[in-house]
Amino acid sequence: xxxxxxxxxxxxxxxxxxxxxxxxxxxxxxxxxxxxxxxxxxxxxxxxxxxxxxxxxxxxxxxxxxxxxxxxxxxxxxxxxxxxxxxxxxxxxxxxxxxxxxxxxxxxxxxxxxxxxxxxxxxxxxxxxxxxxxxxxxxxxxxxxxxxxxxxxxxxxxxxxxxxxxxxxxxxxxxxxxxxxxxxxxxxxxxxxxxxxxxxxxxxxxxxxxxxxxxxxxxxxxxxxxxxxxxxxxxxxxxxxxxxxxxxxxxxxxxxxxxxxxxxxxxxxxxxxxxxxxxxxxxxxxxxxxxxxxxxxxxxxxxxxxxxxxxxxxxxxxxxxxxxxxxxxxxxxxxxxxxxxxxxxxxxxxxxxxxxxxxxxxxxxxxxxxxxxxxxxxxxxxxxxxxxxxxxxxxxxxxxxxxxxxxxxxxxxxxxxxxxxxxxxxxxxxxxxxxxxxxxxxxxxxxxxxxxxxxxxxxxxxxxxxxxxxxxxxxxxxxxxxxxxxxxxxxxxxxxxxxxxxxxxxxxxxxxxxxxxxxxxxxxxxxxxxxxxxxxxxxxxxxxxxxxxxxxxxxxxxxxxxxxxxxxxxxxxxxxxxxxxxxxxxxxxxxxxxxxxxxxxxxxxxxxxxxxxxxxxxxxxxxxxxxxxxxxxxxxxxxxxxxxxxxxxxxxxxxxxxxxxxxxxxxxxxxxxxxxxxxxxxxxxxxxxxxxxxxxxxxxxxxxxxxxxxxxxxxxxxxxxxxxxxxxxxxxxxxxxxxxxxxxxxxxxxxxxxxxxxxxxxxxxxxxxxxxxxxxxxxxxxxxxxxxxxxxxxxxxxxxxxxxxxxxxxxxxxxxxxxxxxxxxxxxxxxxxxxxxxxxxxxxxxxxxxxxxxxxxxxxxxxxxxxxxxxxxxxxxxxxxxxxxxxxxxxxxxxxxxxxxxxxxxxxxxxxxxx
Numbered sequence: 001x002x003x004x005x006x007x008x009x010x011x012x013x014x015x016x017x018x019x020x021x022x023x024x025x026x027x028x029x030x031x032x033x034x035x036x037x038x039x040x041x042x043x044x045x046x047x048x049x050x051x052x053x054x055x056x057x058x059x060x061x062x063x064x065x066x067x068x069x070x071x072x073x074x075x076x077x078x079x080x081x082x083x084x085x086x087x088x089x090x091x092x093x094x095x096x097x098x099x100x101x102x103x104x105x106x107x108x109x110x111x112x113x114x115x116x117x118x119x120x121x122x123x124x125x126x127x128x129x130x131x132x133x134x135x136x137x138x139x140x141x142x143x144x145x146x147x148x149x150x151x152x153x154x155x156x157x158x159x160x161x162x163x164x165x166x167x168x169x170x171x172x173x174x175x176x177x178x179x180x181x182x183x184x185x186x187x188x189x190x191x192x193x194x195x196x197x198x199x200x201x202x203x204x205x206x207x208x209x210x211x212x213x214x215x216x217x218x219x220x221x222x223x224x225x226x227x228x229x230x231x232x233x234x235x236x237x238x239x240x241x242x243x244x245x246x247x248x249x250x251x252x253x254x255x256x257x258x259x260x261x262x263x264x265x266x267x268x269x270x271x272x273x274x275x276x277x278x279x280x281x282x283x284x285x286x287x288x289x290x291x292x293x294x295x296x297x298x299x300x301x302x303x304x305x306x307x308x309x310x311x312x313x314x315x316x317x318x319x320x321x322x323x324x325x326x327x328x329x330x331x332x333x334x335x336x337x338x339x340x341x342x343x344x345x346x347x348x349x350x351x352x353x354x355x356x357x358x359x360x361x362x363x364x365x366x367x368x369x370x371x372x373x374x375x376x377x378x379x380x381x382x383x384x385x386x387x388x389x390x391x392x393x394x395x396x397x398x399x400x401x402x403x404x405x406x407x408x409x410x411x412x413x414x415x416x417x418x419x420x421x422x423x424x425x426x427x428x429x430x431x432x433x434x435x436x437x438x439x440x441x442x443x444x445x446x447x448x449x450x451x452x453x454x455x456x457x458x459x460x461x462x463x464x465x466x467x468x469x470x471x472x473x474x475x476x477x478x479x480x481x482x483x484x485x486x487x488x489x490x491x492x493x494x495x496x497x498x499x500x501x502x503x504x505x506x507x508x509x510x511x512x513x514x515x516x517x518x519x520x521x522x523x524x525x526x527x528x529x530x531x532x533x534x535x536x537x538x539x540x541x542x543x544x545x546x547x548x549x550x551x552x553x554x555x556x557x558x559x560x561x562x563x564x565x566x567x568x569x570x571x572x573x574x575x576x577x578x579x580x581x582x583x584x585x586x587x588x589x590x591x592x593x594x595x596x597x598x599x600x601x602x603x604x605x606x607x608x609x610x611x612x613x614x615x616x617x618x619x620x621x622x623x624x625x626x627x628x629x630x631x632x633x634x635x636x637x638x639x640x641x642x643x644x645x646x647x648x649x650x651x652x653x654x655x656x657x658x659x660x661x662x663x664x665x666x667x668x669x670x671x672x673x674x675x676x677x678x679x680x681x682x683x684x685x686x687x688x689x690x691x692x693x694x695x696x697x698x699x700x701x702x703x704x705x706x707x708x709x710x711x712x713x714x715x716x717x718x719x720x721x722x723x724x725x726x727x728x729x730x731x732x733x734x735x736x737x738x739x740x741x742x743x744x745x746x747x748x749x750x751x752x753x754x755x756x757x758x759x760x761x762x763x764x765x766x767x768x769x770x771x772x773x774x775x776x777x778x779x780x781x782x783x784x785x786x787x788x789x790x791x792x793x794x795x796x797x798x799x800x801x802x803x804x805x806x807x808x809x810x811x812x813x814x815x816x817x818x819x820x821x822x823x824x825x826x827x828x829x830x831x832x833x834x835x836x837x838x839x840x841x842x843x844x845x846x847x848x849x850x851x852x853x854x855x856x857x858x859x860x861x862x863x864x865x866x867x868x869x870x871x872x873x874x875x876x877x878x879x880x881x882x883x884x885x886x887x888x889x890x891x892x893x894x895x896x897x898x899x900x901x902x903x904x905x906x907x908x909x910x911x912x913x914x915x
Contacts, residue, residue, distance in 0.1 A: 048396055050655050051172040056157035057116045058683045060675035061367035062668070063099070063177075063390055064107045069460045070672025071489065071592040074599055077668060078589035079103050083389060085666050086564055086603055087582045093525055093564055094582075095608055095664040096176070096391025099373070104386075111193065112370040112388060115175045115671055118154035119361035120197040122650045125349040129182045132640045134379040134633050144384050146374030147644040148180040150195075152364060153654070156674075158515045161411045162695055169404045171396055174656075175667065176609075178389035180371040183352055190241055195369050197362040198347035202256075205344045206242045216263060216312070223343075225261065225336040226252060233315040236261030236336060243346070244338065252337040260334030263312045264300060272300035272311050273328040274320065282319065286335075289318045304328040355646055357653045379633055390667045395656055398602045398663040399522040409515035415702060417511035418458040419673075420504065421518055426450045428490050428498040429483075440472050441483050441501040448498055450490040452571070452593040455512070455519055457672075462706070466837045474506070481505045489592050497591065514673045519597060522663075523563045525605035564603065571597045599669025610660025611645035679708040679719060687902045689727040700732065703855055707862040710835050712871055716907035721874040724899035725886050726861050730816045734857035737813030737820070739786030743779040750775060750793045786812075799823025814850035815860030817886070825850075831863045832856075879912050 066073055082089040083098025099109060124147065131142040157170035186192050190205070210223040214237035222237030229250050238244065238258075246253040260270045278298050279287035291298045298318075299310035304326060314320070314334065321333035350356045364370075377384040394401075409416070427443035428450060435441050461469075461484055474480035487499040512518040565580040572588045573580070588594040616638050625631035647660050656662070678701070685697045685704075708714065713722050726732065741749060774792060775782060782789045787809045794800050794808030798821025801807045813820040819828055822844070829843040841856070843849060849856050865871065868885055879897045883890055894914065901911040 047167070047170050048172040051153055051155035051170070054119060054153070054155040055117065056155050056170065057118070057366070057674070058681050059366035059678070060116050060671045061113050062671060062675075063113055063115060063370075063388070064109050064111075065113055065367065066107055069463075070457055070669075070675070071460075071596060073668050073672055074595040075590050075592055076103060076106050078586055078595070079106060081385075082582070083387070084582055084585055084589065085598065086601060086664075087568070087580070087585050089582045093603070093605060095393065095603070095605065096178075096389050097666070097668060099388040099390065100385060109373060109386070109388075111372055112177055112180065114152060114364050114366055114368050114370050115390075115392070115667060116152075116154050116156075116173075116366045117364070118152045118173075118175070119363050120150060120358065121153045121174075121361045121654055122149075122151040122355060122357045122646070123197075123349070124148050124355045124646065125180075125352060126182045127352050128184045129374060130643060132379070132636050134636055143377035143379060143381070144375050145640060145644065146179040146182060146376055147646075148178075148182055148371070148374055149646060150177045150180065150197075150370050151175075151650065152177075152370075153361065158405055158408050159412065159416065159698075160694075161408070162413065162698075164411065169401065169408055171394055171398075171401050173392055173394050173665075176389075176391045176393070177370050178391075179374050179376050179387050181374040183349060185372070185374075192372060193369055194347040195371055196347065197358075197364055198349050200345040201348040202245045203243050203346045203348070204246060205346055206238045206240050206244070207342055207344045208240050210240055210342050212237060223338060225255070225338055227315060227318045227335070227337065228252070229254070229337055231337070232317055235314060235318065235334070236263060238262075238338065244343065246338065246340065246343070248337075251340060253340045255336045255338055258336065260331065260336065261312065264331065264334070270331045270334065272302065272331045273304045274298055274300055274314070274322065274331060276322070276327055276329050279320070279322070286319055286321050286333075289314055289316055289320065291316055300331065301328060304330070355649050357650060379637065392665045392667040392670055393607070393662040394665070395662050398604070398665070402517045402520060402522065402602075405515045405517060409513040412513050412515065414511075416513040416515070419512045419514060419516075419518065420456045420458065420461065421510040421512055422450065422454045422456065422490065422502060422504075423510065424450055424453050426454075426490065426502055428486075428500040428502055430500045431485060435470060435483075435501065437470055437472060440470050441503070443503070448492050450498065450593065451493040451495075452491065452597060453519055454490055454593040455596060456486075456489070459709075463709075470501075479505055479507045491591050491593060495588075495591060495594075517600075520600045520602055521567065523567055523601055523603045525564055525603050526562050564601075567601060568598070596669070599666035599672075601666070603664045604661065605664065607647050607660040607662055609645050610647040610651075611642055612660075616641060678705050679714050680704045680723065684719070684723060684903060684906060685732070687906055688723045688899045689731055692732060697732075700854070700858060703858050707859050711862040711866050713862065713865065715875065716909055718871050718874045720900055720903040720907060720909060721870070721877075721879070721882050722861075722865060723903060724879070724896055725882060726816055727899055728892055728896045729886070730861075732816065734816060734851065734854060735814070735818060736851045737790075737818055739790050739809075739812065740784050741789065743775075743783045746779070746783055746789065747775050750789070794821065797821065799826065810847050814847075815857045817861045817864045819850060819860045819864070827867050828856075828860060828863045831866055832859060 062073060066076075068076070077084070077097055079102040080098045081100050081102040083094060083096070083100070085097050086093050086095070088094035099107065103109065126146075126148055129144045129146040129148070131144050134141050134143055152175045154173040154175065155170055156173050158168035160168055181192075186194060206223045210221065212222045212224045214222045214224055214234060217237050220237075220239040222239060223242075224234045225236040225238060226232045226234055229248060229252050231252050243257075244255050245257040247256050248254050259265070259268075264271045274289075275298065278289060278291040278293075280290040281287055289298045295313070296316045297313035298316075300312050300314060302308040302311055304324070305328060319335040320331060322329040323332050324330045350358065373386040373388045375384040376387045426449060427447040429441035429443055429447055432441075464484060468485040470483040472481050472483065482504050483501045484504060485501050488497040490498045490502070492498055568580050568585065569576045571594060572584070578584065585598075588598065620626065620631075620634070623631050623634040625634045647656070650656065651658060651660070680701065682694065682697055682701060685692070685701065686694070708719070708722075713719055782792060787806065790809040790812045791806045792803050792808065794812070795803040795805075797808075798811075799807075800811060800822050807822050811820065811822045811825050819825060825843050825847055828850075829841060832843075833840045841849065843856075850860060851857065864886075870882065870885060873882060873885065879900050880890065880893060883893055883896055897912050897914060903909075904911045
């Protein structure tokens with residue numbers, strides 16, 4: 001029988017895992033990335049059925065849309081006032097990160113965004129956030145706390161291995177967004193955007209874009225109200241932002257919450273009387289105005305008589321409800337109909353003041369709105385604060401998944417290795433002004449070196465300016481390398497940031513795929529609530545008695561020696577001086593390598609949101625609470641904790657562990673590991689041009705993204721217009737102009753545009769200025785001869801020389817959007833060399849590069865886009881406008897619109913109508 005305590009068994013298990021991990025890291029560090037040793041693929045990984053129906057994550061997003069590099073996204077979390085991963089200010093382990101007033105200085109925290117593609121599986125929205133009653137100096141204080149949350153399920157899946165008939169490993173992930181805004185905030189602020197996963201209600205609102213003019217109404221911008229389901233006469237108007245409830249299904253729908261024209265409204269009821277003789281009854285008990293007056297209207301009188309000036313006139317066909325008897329009867333309701341497409345659908349939570357687990361989970365994409373940060377106030381806060389708690393967890397074994405994923409990653413193509421590991425001990429050479437390719441930096445015995453591993457994304461290195469990179473080619477038997485100037489990313493043994501140059505050798509660089517999970521460590525958390533709280537109270541010195549302090553010291557020692565703090569000591573303070581608290585953790589977070597190492601801890605522990613009766617009673621003694629002498633603030637705190645927990649209600653419906661124990665990952669670190677700054681995704685390419693194989697797209701997608709970023713095709717409108725035009729023009733395939741024509745086809749393509757129909761005939765008058773007599777008189781010289789034909793038809797045009805110069809053939813059409821003519825090639829060369837000064841090309845003397853090099857062929861489309869200033873055009877233009885620039889006319893407009901609209905649906909852009 002194992003006599004060890006549960007905590008000790010967990011600690012021992014964690015140590016075994018970490019020892020195995022360390023050994024594996026040492027083995028991997030000794031291997032060259034160019035010669036991976038492939039591990040056998042484990043056969044025991046089965047896709048979790050909870051997410052098997054979900055498409056794999058294609059896109060990622062920072063929770064506030066931050067576009068900084070992954071390291072900066074991590075280090076800016078040091079600005080948070082509390083709530084770090086994996087330690088909280090209260091001394092307990094903390095499974096997520098906080099965004100609050102501290103991070104608001106560097107982030108736009110006006111709305112919370114979804115981390116990755118997935119589906120909303122649970123949420124809670126209170127009408128108004130509850131409050132906890134605490135005592136301060138014996139005075140009661142009500143402190144609000146938002147318990148509103150959104151839980152999103154995702155499926156993380158490795159990419160397929162070309163040529164391997166096997167299902168890539170996948171992992172079910174959940175992202176949790178806690179302390180969101182309550183329903184009252186949305187009701188009081190109509191400008192606050194509502195999450196799309198809330199269902200549409202019957203309530204709608206007049207769009208802010210409406211601008212109708214309504215007779216007899218001034219002071220506002222209106223939407224017209226009409227008399228019938230097919231439109232008809234205008235009788236009133238609704239101001240922008242007015243909330244309405246409508247019924248029906250047609251173009252115009254009946255207003256159900258406003259009894260009639262605003263001209264007749266007073267205190268929510270209708271004024272006025274109408275002549276009964278001019279009404280005709282309807283089957284439902286209402287009436288229709290059927291006046292015989294010359295103007296076709298019925299006056300609404302201020303009283304039940306003809307006395308007084310009419311309040312307004314209602315036109316023939318208006319449907320009304322009346323009451324009373326006599327010749328003039330009281331108006332109770334006037335049917336009004338409003339243009340449905342002019343109303344904005346209002347979304348409301350499916351359930352208020354309770355947890356909603358939708359029967360059908362609601363799909364959500366990375367970057368879509370989750371909600372807004374709500375108010376939270378602890379018992380020691382002077383004022384409520386805005387605070388988001390964000391975490392990511394999985395009920396599957398991350399330890400096992402890492403093993404499976406690493407084996408899979410070693411079979412992925414080299415292009416998948418997008419992270420460079422700079423191992424501990426990397427020399428950092430201080431910058432000197434004379435450094436260049438001929439005099440590169442050189443490390444010496446005195447050169448400081450880094451004190452920790454650092455992983456850098458490839459796009460960060462590629463984004464460095466030309467003055468921050470020095471390329472040293474392979475020569476004299478010495479392997480090539482690149483020097484990168486990486487200021488303030490690496491640090492020394494004292495924790496001081498090191499500015500300077502690091503060397504990355506071509507043959508020994510340690511490139512990794514995100515699926516290697518390089519630097520990640522799996523930890524089993526064995527800390528108990530008692531030991532964590534004792535640790536915090538012991539440090540604060542607020543335990544009342546010697547006995548309490550002795551008992552707390554014993555408990556605190558367990559936490560101090562536990563796996564989480566032990567790992568943090570290894571990373572931050574190897575000499576284990578002092579203690580490990582949130583206060584000691586915070587200074588390490590601005591240091592990129594330390595922040596990254598901390599973010600790569602995967603921790604197995606009980607969820608903070610799992611409630612177990614009596615769970616928190618274990619701390620009663622430490623808080624000085626007992627039945628004879630209650631600590632009322634501690635009782636109130638326990639009530640708050642119970643109210644805020646959601647796990648017990650949600651877990652059975654989603655198949656989450658009943659005991660609340662799951663694996664946690666750093667949410668921002670995870671996003672940074674996989675977000676590849678992909679402006680263009682595989683999903684977009686398949687949507688706009690589904691006829692190409694995935695394998696081809698995977699071959700070109702990195703190039704598309706490289707140039708999209710470089711040429712700033714980086715907004716939904718720009719991307720949608722660009723991809724729809726390029727896919728129509730070339731299907732994303734590189735083409736070289738076909739110039740081998742029969743005499744008849746040759747004349748059709750390059751001959752007269754003057755209107756003749758028989759291509760065997762000679763046209764004497766060329767209204768388009770394209771008459772070429774040689775195509776008739778010397779057909780044998782040009783037919784089926786691309787060089788002769790292009791040299792002739794493109795002579796003395798587009799920057800080309802004479803026919804004898806052969807420029808027409810040398811600079812024939814090549815590329816995705818076919819670049820034609822010497823002037824076009826010069827423009828490409830100039831634009832490329834401006835964007836990529838370290839990769840200058842001579843396209844004039846080497847024009848064949850456009851057809852021989854896929855990278856330049858693809859870039860040709862981006863150059864065309866850039867020199868025609870299409871980024872600016874795309875932001876406000878229609879498909880027709882962009883087509884006119886790309887095509888010179890409107891050829892293929894319908895197909896271009898089809899392609900654009902498929903992308904518009906992905907981006908939630910307005911689709912274009914067909915004329």
